[in-house]
Amino acid sequence: MHIGTTLTNYIIETQRHIKGATGEFTGLLNDLAVACKKIADLVNKGDLVDILGTAGSENVQGEQQKKLDVISNEIFIEALAHNGHVAALASEEMDEVYHLPADRPRGKYLVLFDPLDGSSNIDVNVSVGTIFSILKAPPGVENPEPAAFLKPGTEQVAAGYCIYGPSTMMVLTTGHGVDMFTLDKHFGEFLLTHEGIQIPEDTQEFAINASNMRFWEAPVKRYIDECLAGKDGPRGKDFNMRWVASMVAEVHRILTRGGVFMYPTDEKIKAKGQEGKLRLMYEANPMGFIVEQAGGACTTGRERIMTIAPRDIHQRVPVVLGSRNEVERVTSYHNG
Ligand code: AHG
Ligand code: MN
Ligand code: MN
Numbered sequence: 001m002h003i004g005t006t007l008t009n010y011i012i013e014t015q016r017h018i019k020g021a022t023g024e025f026t027g028l029l030n031d032l033a034v035a036c037k038k039i040a041d042l043v044n045k046g047d048l049v050d051i052l053g054t055a056g057s058e059n060v061q062g063e064q065q066k067k068l069d070v071i072s073n074e075i076f077i078e079a080l081a082h083n084g085h086v087a088a089l090a091s092e093e094m095d096e097v098y099h100l101p102a103d104r105p106r107g108k109y110l111v112l113f114d115p116l117d118g119s120s121n122i123d124v125n126v127s128v129g130t131i132f133s134i135l136k137a138p139p140g141v142e143n144p145e146p147a148a149f150l151k152p153g154t155e156q157v158a159a160g161y162c163i164y165g166p167s168t169m170m171v172l173t174t175g176h177g178v179d180m181f182t183l184d185k186h187f188g189e190f191l192l193t194h195e196g197i198q199i200p201e202d203t204q205e206f207a208i209n210a211s212n213m214r215f216w217e218a219p220v221k222r223y224i225d226e227c228l229a230g231k232d233g234p235r236g237k238d239f240n241m242r243w244v245a246s247m248v249a250e251v252h253r254i255l256t257r258g259g260v261f262m263y264p265t266d267e268k269i270k271a272k273g274q275e276g277k278l279r280l281m282y283e284a285n286p287m288g289f290i291v292e293q294a295g296g297a298c299t300t301g302r303e304r305i306m307t308i309a310p311r312d313i314h315q316r317v318p319v320v321l322g323s324r325n326e327v328e329r330v331t332s333y334h335n336g
Contacts, residue, residue, distance in 0.1 A: 007033055007170065007181050007190035014174050024107050028085035028134065029158070029172075032111075033190060035079035036130055036162035036170060039072045039116070040183060043128060043164040052123050060095040060314055061279075068122050069093055072115035072130065086111055087137035088144045090313050092282055097313070099143040106142065109157065110135040110149055112282040112313070117161070118246025127165035129248025133286040134158040146313055149281065153306035159286035161248050169193075171255065173293040178255065199296035200258035203323040205240045207250050207261045215266035219301065219333035247278065251287050251321070255294055260322040262330065264301055269316075276300070276318040280310055284319050297327035301334040 001010055011029045015021045042051050055065040073093040080086050081098070084105035089098040090112045100106060111134055118128040134157045138148050160172040168183035170190045178197040181190035206227050213221070230238035242259070244250055250261045263277050278284050288298035288305040298305045298321040305317060320330045 001179075001192060001195065003192055003195070005192045007192070010179070010181070010192055014176075017174065017176055024085050024109065025157070027083055028080075028107070028109050028111070031079045031083055031085060032132060032160070033170065035076045036168070037183065037188070038075045038079070039068075039130060040162070040164050040168040042068065042071065042075075043122070044168075046125065059093050061092070063119075065093065066116070066119045066122055068128075069116045069119055076111075076113055076115050076130075080111060083107075085109060087141065088148070089113070090146075090149050090281065091115060092279060092314075095314075097144070097146050097149065106137075108137050108139065110137045110144060112149060112286075114279070114282045117248045117283070118244070121244070121246050127163055127244065127246050127249040127252075129161050129163045129246060129252075131161045131248060131282055131286050132159065133282055133289070149313055150310040152309055153280075153285035153288050156285060156289050159289040161251070161286065161290070163248050163252050165249065165252075169252070171197075171252070171290060173290050175289075175293065178290055178294045180255075197255050197294045199255060199291065199294045199323055201295070201324045203254075203258040203260060203326055204237055205242060205257075205259040206326070207242045207244075207253075207259060209243055209245070209263070210241075212266050212268065215268040216264060217266065217334075219330070220262065220264045220266075223330050223333055247283055247287065251291065254291070254296070254322040258323045260320065260326040260330070262301075262320045263318065264320065265318040274316050276316040278316060278319045280305070280308060280315045280317045281313055284317050287319075287321060291321045295324065296322050297324045297331075299327060299331045301331060 011026045051068050055067045055070045057065045085107035087106045092114045114131040158174040162170045170181040180194035182193040227239040284305045291298045300318045301320050
């Protein structure tokens, strides 16, 4: 594959590596690309069209839905439900599994997605994104049950995200490394711009919402205290900090120049009866797959995310991901 190749050609080539794949996988990734291009166009238009602000509804997580959360979800359904490439869908913005209309052909994949990640950034014109995870559907099942989606991250056939930033980029893995595509708006195509992304093993940059500091568990507090102590502390080097509040943007930065991203559990989260803030099935698992494929690591702080046996489509987990040596350090603070 060469730099500048179109996503369409790349997908056709990639399909050759996937056991048992027919044209359906190519079709599915094309559908996803179309959905992301539509969302990119709307995000880009911003206030010129009526997409900003709240929708006046709540999702299953009890979070206020933004108009663009709802619209992006509809764009995904529209792009994926009619072409015979998927058997069912699950999304952050839908309480239940989405079953296809009775007259639509069923395909052999399941897609889980976060149609718009970083919603709090939409109205302030900061990068947002879309995250997706692709699983095999159980064969011959007309309307797969939620249980069909509850597979560990290691079962993902592919995962990716699209970042709507200064440029729109699609980042993909099918288990053979991580490649990045940049949308050429005039051409209307994603073109391959970075191949075989590798996250540096070491980093001096961390990302965490420090406003939660007083609720953190001791191992997280210890790790951040040591980073903040810089040259004068046990790490013997200064650290930099970033927090965009869009997981897609944080992961994109880490894939580009390394770093560690954490959304740990804390006393406030536990008081709500939850285990974490981020969602396992359409945030942590796809990002974990991408980060591991780029040579990084992704854990809850205690165990590898990708081997968790899921119980619920909207299950939440603590997340620590990025440069391998830092993730291992944080994990060892929890387990040691
Ligand atoms: P979403 O917009 O899909 O609900 O996800 C937002 C997530 C994630 O992208 C980000 O890292 C985190 O929530 C931000 O949380 P804080 O607002 O607590 O910083
Ligand atoms: Mn999200
Ligand atoms: Mn979202």
